[in-house]
Amino acid sequence: MTGQHTSVEPRLGPPAAVRQLAVPVIVIGLLGAAGYLVFPEDLAFLTRLISITLLVLSLDLVVGYCGVATLGHAAIFGVAAYAVGNACIAGLADPLLLLAVGGLSGLVMGLVSGAIVTRFHGLPQLVLSIAIGQLVGALSNKLSSLTGGSDGLSGITPGRIFGVFGFDMFSRTGYLFSLAVLIVVFIVLTRLVASPFGLLCRGIRDNNLRARMIGAAVYPRLIAMYGVSGVVAGIGGALMAINTGVVGLDSVGFERSAEALVMLVLGGAGSLWGALFGAIVFQLFEHVVSAANPYHWLTLVGLLLVAIVLFAPQGLGPAVASRWRRLRRAGARP
Amino acid sequence: MTRPLLELRNVSRAFGGLRVNAEVSFTLGEGERVALIGPNGAGKTTLVNVITGDLAPSEGRVVFDGQDITDLSIPARVKAGLVRTFQITRLFTGLTVAENVALAVMQRRGMTWRFFARATFTPGVREEWRRILELLGIADLAARPVTELAYGQQRLLDLAIGLALNPKVLILDEPAAGVPHDEAPKILEAIDRLPREIAVLMIEHDMDLVFKFARRVLVLANGRLIFEGDAGAVTRDEEVRRAYLGSYADGRRRA
Ligand SMILES: Nc1ncnc2c1ncn2[C@@H]1O[C@H](COP(=O)(O)OP(=O)(O)OP(=O)(O)O)[C@@H](O)[C@H]1O
Ligand SMILES: [Mg+2]
Numbered sequence: 001m002t003g004q005h006t007s008v009e010p011r012l013g014p015p016a017a018v019r020q021l022a023v024p025v026i027v028i029g030l031l032g033a034a035g036y037l038v039f040p041e042d043l044a045f046l047t048r049l050i051s052i053t054l055l056v057l058s059l060d061l062v063v064g065y066c067g068v069a070t071l072g073h074a075a076i077f078g079v080a081a082y083a084v085g086n087a088c089i090a091g092l093a094d095p096l097l098l099l100a101v102g103g104l105s106g107l108v109m110g111l112v113s114g115a116i117v118t119r120f121h122g123l124p125q126l127v128l129s130i131a132i133g134q135l136v137g138a139l140s141n142k143l144s145s146l147t148g149g150s151d152g153l154s155g156i157t158p159g160r161i162f163g164v165f166g167f168d169m170f171s172r173t174g175y176l177f178s179l180a181v182l183i184v185v186f187i188v189l190t191r192l193v194a195s196p197f198g199l200l201c202r203g204i205r206d207n208n209l210r211a212r213m214i215g216a217a218v219y220p221r222l223i224a225m226y227g228v229s230g231v232v233a234g235i236g237g238a239l240m241a242i243n244t245g246v247v248g249l250d251s252v253g254f255e256r257s258a259e260a261l262v263m264l265v266l267g268g269a270g271s272l273w274g275a276l277f278g279a280i281v282f283q284l285f286e287h288v289v290s291a292a293n294p295y296h297w298l299t300l301v302g303l304l305l306v307a308i309v310l311f312a313p314q315g316l317g318p319a320v321a322s323r324w325r326r327l328r329r330a331g332a333r334p
Numbered sequence: 335m336t337r338p339l340l341e342l343r344n345v346s347r348a349f350g351g352l353r354v355n356a357e358v359s360f361t362l363g364e365g366e367r368v369a370l371i372g373p374n375g376a377g378k379t380t381l382v383n384v385i386t387g388d389l390a391p392s393e394g395r396v397v398f399d400g401q402d403i404t405d406l407s408i409p410a411r412v413k414a415g416l417v418r419t420f421q422i423t424r425l426f427t428g429l430t431v432a433e434n435v436a437l438a439v440m441q442r443r444g445m446t447w448r449f450f451a452r453a454t455f456t457p458g459v460r461e462e463w464r465r466i467l468e469l470l471g472i473a474d475l476a477a478r479p480v481t482e483l484a485y486g487q488q489r490l491l492d493l494a495i496g497l498a499l500n501p502k503v504l505i506l507d508e509p510a511a512g513v514p515h516d517e518a519p520k521i522l523e524a525i526d527r528l529p530r531e532i533a534v535l536m537i538e539h540d541m542d543l544v545f546k547f548a549r550r551v552l553v554l555a556n557g558r559l560i561f562e563g564d565a566g567a568v569t570r571d572e573e574v575r576r577a578y579l580g581s582y583a584d585g586r587r588r589a
Contacts, residue, residue, distance in 0.1 A: 199429070212408040214437065
């Protein structure tokens with residue numbers, strides 16, 4: 001075994017493990033700091049952005065890593081948000097416990113909808129996911145004792161984090177808390193998608209029949225990944241409930257599902273960084289443009305999407321990554 | 335013959351009214367090398383699909399290693415040691431060469447429920463996928479994305495994935511199909527290097543390859559086995575000649 005394998009050698013060991021930790025901490029930390037500096041008056045927007053980013057990451061796990069087509073993912077997000085809201089109103093104040101409630105209800109929702117949706121493929125799968133979303137939306141409207149119906153569920157007042165840091169009206173605590181949660185989730189997911197399980201999910205996405213022909217039971221894997229995805233979406237929903245103090249019907253709605261998918265495609269499905277950047281770019285763009293031009297911002301968002309599809313059809317993440325790799329290769333040459 | 339490993343008992347498969355396989359019976363012994371030939375549309379791939387569980391037979395039984403596997407799922411058959419490759423390559427196109435093989439290795443070892451291990455570089459796994467890639471002469475491609483491979487290389491990778499599953503029986507569905515003619519011998523060489531204890535059933539059109547590879551030949555025509563026997567005798571068989579309308583009887587033409 002000689003040098004010809006160096007390109008696939010584990011440049012890993014401790015340095016890689018460290019890198020796996022350090023890069024997300026640094027990059028997301030810096031982005032977070034930049035957001036804090038640029039939008040000091042608008043931390044509520046940034047906090048919301050982080051919740052939705054978690055939803056997009058969650059969606060990436062099933063769409064990008066498993067090849068599942070879904071337009072109903074917000075159902076998981078929203079149900080978790082409602083669960084957290086109710087738990088809080090019932091007296092559970094600790095934000096970390098509330099996150100756990102969100103993650104758990106997301107897990108249940110993920111496993112259930114995964115078990116249904118991944119039984120099918122292609123268009124039937126997509127339609128089924130929409131149907132689940134609509135069903136959850138209709139139920140949320142009906143069960144107004146639990147959801148507040150169209151008025152939304154309000155009165156969610158979480159306690160202090162570690163009993164020390166209270167949520168302030170400027171969302172400062174909420175923002176830092178959400179940022180920390182995002183970083184932790186991102187690191188865990190980086191690890192997960194590189195694991196044997198993650199690799200098998202990508203294999204299933206690439207070629208379902210071949211995956212079975214290497215002896216893999218496909219269905220349980222898809223359900224499991226849906227479960228993980230549910231936890232992440234649930235945490236996003238929990239953050240939304242904790243930070244805004246209200247949960248509205250829009251949290252479970254079709255529009256949120258569709259928007260999350262657009263963000264994912266924009267950033268590049270099948271890459272966590274892609275999902276992250278897609279969510280950030282889309283929401284920033286939407287925020288800035290809708291403030292600057294309240295009448296035509298949707299048109300501009302549309303134009304952005306058309307441009308992306310034309311010039312970076314794989315999404316922003318992969319486009320930037322390949323540009324970066326080319327730069328580095330050029331730099332490495334003497 | 336060695337101990338029988340794979341046995342087909344009167345296997346038939348119909349699509350609607352079309353009977354694509356009809357009462358096919360044969361046995362493949364441990365470590366045996368057998369070629370399955372037949373004109374286009376004879377039902378060869380369908381038969382492979384029935385054997386591996388992708389299709390259920392309309393009638394008949396498939397027995398593997400003494401166990402009736404007719405009703406087993408695809409993964410269960412693979413775990414038992416019944417492995418195939420595909421006429422049109424089916425690879426994990428979003429992964430690298432190494433990851434393709436590593437995935438098969440890890441699946442075989444029951445590691446794919448691990449959520450936090452490092453996939454490709456797990457000790458033991460790494461040695462194994464390297465050894466297989468080296469055996470097939472594509473170790474230098476390990477880090478390449480599958481989509482960058484030439485078709486001949488993809489066919490070798492398809493074979494590598496099969497090997498990574500430690501098969502007892504390996505079914506190769508036209509392993510050289512679609513490969514430029516001058517590269518086909520390279521693939522046969524790789525097949526030649528397969529461990530002797532693996533029984534191989536190879537579907538192939540090129541009679542040169544067939545003769546080099548197998549001593550026993552099965553001929554399928556219109557879904558029926560019309561010949562089973564010595565490779566030397568196959569081209570002299572009258573019914574086989576008729577099935578091919580002479581086109582293969584001189585043992586030259588390539589599909
Ligand atoms: N899923 C299917 N539904 C209907 N007909 C099918 C199906 N699969 C195969 N057939 C038909 O069965 C016949 C045999 O096909 P098969 O692919 O098994 O042939 P083959 O011997 O592998 O041919 P080739 O040498 O071209 O690969 C063909 O006429 C084909 O059209
Ligand atoms: Mg065929």
